[in-house]
Amino acid sequence: MSIDIRGNLKKLRAEIPESVSLLAVSKFHPDEMIMEAYDAGQRLFGESRVQEFIEKFERLPKDISWHFIGHLQTNKIKYLIGKVAMIESIDTVRLLELIDIESRKKDVVTNVLMQVHVAAEETKFGFYPEEILEYFKEKRYEELTNIHISGIMGMASNTEDETRVRADFKKIAEVFRKVKETAGDELRGFDVLSMGMSGDWRLAVEEGSTLVRIGSTIFGDRYYK
Numbered sequence: 001m002s003i004d005i006r007g008n009l010k011k012l013r014a015e016i017p018e019s020v021s022l023l024a025v026s027k028f029h030p031d032e033m034i035m036e037a038y039d040a041g042q043r044l045f046g047e048s049r050v051q052e053f054i055e056k057f058e059r060l061p062k063d064i065s066w067h068f069i070g071h072l073q074t075n076k077i078k079y080l081i082g083k084v085a086m087i088e089s090i091d092t093v094r095l096l097e098l099i100d101i102e103s104r105k106k107d108v109v110t111n112v113l114m115q116v117h118v119a120a121e122e123t124k125f126g127f128y129p130e131e132i133l134e135y136f137k138e139k140r141y142e143e144l145t146n147i148h149i150s151g152i153m154g155m156a157s158n159t160e161d162e163t164r165v166r167a168d169f170k171k172i173a174e175v176f177r178k179v180k181e182t183a184g185d186e187l188r189g190f191d192v193l194s195m196g197m198s199g200d201w202r203l204a205v206e207e208g209s210t211l212v213r214i215g216s217t218i219f220g221d222r223y224y225k
């Protein structure tokens with residue numbers, strides 16, 4: 001069965017409000033499929049594994065903006081810095097500090113999102129909402145010289161229960177809003193709220209998402225290697 005990537009993107013773009021960015025999640029999909037999306041005008045792609053990302057980064061056009069969206073082990077930070085446009089999956093303060101150090105070494109500023117955990121699944125990574133609020137209240141980000149915290153990323157519970165999914169998005173959006181309030185004007189460019197995937201992006205957009213991360217609706221099913 002062939003997948004109409006160009007058509008899928010066109011349909012999505014027609015539906016997603018203009019103010020919301022579309023990250024095409026290309027993890028586990030081959031270069032040819034990414035190039036189909038690229039040829040249809042897509043420039044923002046998301047990957048979740050470091051090795052796979054590096055290989056694709058080396059082979060694919062340099063005007064692609066890559067977001068790293070998977071759990072990142074500290075020993076792999078060095079492979080991403082200077083290559084990714086954004087790391088969306090910051091789940092510990094330690095990770096932030098080490099990304100800052102590595103970014104300073106390479107003389108770049110790395111954009112990141114703080115991942116918030118609200119979903120029912122224990123396996124999902126991220127800070128609890130109160131941990132994030134505390135981090136910003138204490139203004140700990142001021143110690144970072146080579147990181148730009150651009151916003152919040154979160155995932156809703158993996159369930160058909162729309163009420164639960166919407167409640168999760170509301171919680172994530174609330175963290176985003178509260179951080180903005182707490183930090184005020186000092187925290188410049190904190191304006192990305194990354195939430196929503198293939199199954200739930202419409203709800204996420206209704207709850208204020210500014211960036212949806214969509215894989216299977218564009219590329220079809222993933223075949224895990």
Ligand SMILES: *Cc1c(COP(=O)(O)O)cnc(C)c1O
Pocket residue numbers: 025027048069070196197198199213214215216217
């Ligand atoms: C895989 C993944 C997505 C995309 O999931 P789809 O359901 O295929 O759209 C979005 N966000 C994260 C963090 C992911 O790991």
